[in-house]
Amino acid sequence: MVQAGSMGVPYVPVRGFSGTDIIERRSDTFKIERNPFEQHETYVVAKAINPDIGIFHGLKADKFGNVVVRKGGDELMLAQSARKVIVTVEEIVDTVDPDDTDGWVIPSIHITAVVHAPFGAYPTAAPGYYSADNDQLQEYVDAAQSEETFKNYINKYVHNVLNHEEFLKLMNLTLTPELINA
Amino acid sequence: MTELFDLTLEEHLAILLSRGIRDFETSACGALSFIPAAGMLLAQHTHAPMAEIIILGSRDYSPFSTGKDFHYHAQRGQLDLFHISGIEIDGYGNFNLHVIGDRDNPDVLMPGQYGTGMLYYAVPRIQMFRTEHTPRSFPETVSYKSGAGTSPEGIARRTREVRVITPMCILVLNQETRLLELESIHEKYTPQEVQENTGFDLDISSSIPETPPVTEQEVTTLRQVVKPHMIESETYPDLAAKLIR
Structure with a gap:
């Protein structure tokens, strides 16, 4: 556990x-x-389960590795249990305020690495950044009904896309100035 | 009577579930549980105004910061009743939320469970429900035991009442025999029809009581009070609009 x-x-x-x-x-x-x-x-x-690596998505991080995650999750428990912890975030900021009210703060002592990955939660939501894309989620649900449609879906959105930036282009997801400057 | 009110399946089950909710108890349902959510709210607006209710994932009825806080609440013994559904429920009170068919090469692989594998043991009163009463939903034994009706001797377990509400009847787990048996049958169904649609043996040799008919007060409160309240409080607003007349 x-x-x-x-x-x-x-x-x-x-x-x-x-x-x-x-x-x-x-x-x-x-x-x-x-x-x-x-x-x-x-x-x-x-x-006890102590994963070699824990990976989760957060909202923002600073250069010290302090992280803000959405409220309501158990990310802190995962960060404490894993030997190495990688966090992808929507935004890199100068400093994370320990009293940040946008989410819950996880101090850098639990974090190994931070990766800037805007729209990293897409097609689910990142509170304060974007809401869930229900049409895209429905497309996934429909595609998951058979092996063939699922394969097509994975090819279209994963295998045939070079990298994350290309994926954002394909999905027509545009970065706001704050996200670009991060 | 259900025909008289032209009840939807969801309305009917919500009304039957509402009757198990009690004043001064804490009752709860999970995060994808429109029917028991409607049932608990109906109870609050009818016979149990002092019932404490928890609807996980809702804005107004979920007083926990994380899922684990809710589970600890139950493990401490502070939850009196929880609602569980399953793709299969068998004659021993086992339920299945994992796979249909061969476990290692399943016909259907489901997402599994979040908390029911714990809550079935930590909570004294359990109301199970199922929207379909057929032999495939109520098999002799489940394909996979996600929760067990009976635990090995000596295990610390709080469960003392398990009732199963279906579109045809109410079943109850006999604490002596550890088997599900008929508590009552809804009007318009015969014991033979219930048995034909159930994959395990039910004792229908003696007379089975009829489930008390749905009352006009239950139906009108559900439709005129609970429905608008669910929409306004954003508690499954879309499903309330669609499934409650």
Whole structure:
């Protein structure tokens, strides 16, 4: 479990999953153990996960590697658990204000590298920058209905596109002055 | 009576779910759960004005900063009732949100679950629901157990009531036999019809009560109070506009 990884402990007890096929198929990750403080009860325990690399998208970052991510997510937990952390961001700024109210701040001590990747969340949303492109999401859902249409979709938007800039051109996504100057 | 009101399937299930919501309890549903969201709001506007309700992902009914804060709330025992659906629900109260067919070469691969694998164990009362009552939705055993009706002996688990609301009937998990059995059958269906549409054996030898009919108060409150409230509070506004008459 990423949570245990972020805490720096080998496992955490979890109220759940007993009797499921998830436990049966991942016996390397889940065990059932006696609660040492209440001998009559047993708990599922989930092994810590510490990924070699954690990657997530944020809103902005400064040159020190301080990052602002959208509110409401568990990116901090991932950043704390992973050995190396790469963050893509919409915008590079001079300094991230520790009291930034646009999102939640993750201090640079948890971050290894920052990549400027405007529209990195597209076709989903980056709060304060752009909202989700529902037409594009629908196109993906439709394409995912069969192997052939899915292959065409991936070719059109991934394999046949040279790089991120070409992708933005293809999608007609234009950078605002703030994003260009970043 | 359902014909009298020309109920949509969603309205009917929301009304039946609303009846399980209680005053002074905290009830919740996940982030893609229009039907129980409508049901909980209906309960607040009918018999349970003091019910605390949580609709994850909503603007007005989700008092948590992150998903884990909600899960910790449930693990601490502060959630009384949760709503779960599944592509399959079997006679043992297991549900499936992962794959249909061979696990290693599935016919259908689904996105899986976020919190139900925990919440099914941490929450005392569970209302499951399914929009389709057919043998494929209610098989003898699920293709994959994403949540188990029964845990091994000794496991710390809070679940003490599991009810399943379907378009045809209400099932309840018998705490002794650990099997789903009929609690009531909705009007216009016979026990034989329910059995024919269910992939596991139901005991229909004794008489099964009829589900109390939908009342005019439930329908008008859902349509005239809950619907506009959902649209105005941006709680599944598009689905409320479309699925509630």
